[in-house]
Amino acid sequence: MGKTDTLTMNQDQLVKAWNQTLPTVLNESERVEIKADAADPRTIWVHIATAGHSFYSFDFKCTYVDSREVHVTFVDVEQDGQHINERTEIVQTLIDDYVRHIHECAQQLHAVTHH
Known part of the structure; x- marks a missing residue:
């Protein structure tokens, strides 16, 4: 049996790496x-806080399944500090985009999360 592909980074390093990489x-x-x-x-x-005049902010929970893959859970969306309905088309599109970007970031970080 091969060794399991687990996350080997400590959480502080992980947060730092994500803070550096996700904005890119x-x-x-x-x-x-x-x-x-x-x-x-x-x-x-x-x-993630959006740009422009919409003042949307999104919260996601990301849990590492292994060193490469994260399970992303959408948690909340607010507009200008108020909870709003996440079922609108524009919000759903943004959520899908951000989830894709979060997965993209996890892929980019695989070099540092897997030793």
């Missing part, structure tokens, strides 16, 4: 904040 796959004007999950060392929280 998003639009320049979008703001990103990555936080560690206190309960699970394989989980980080991703907060």
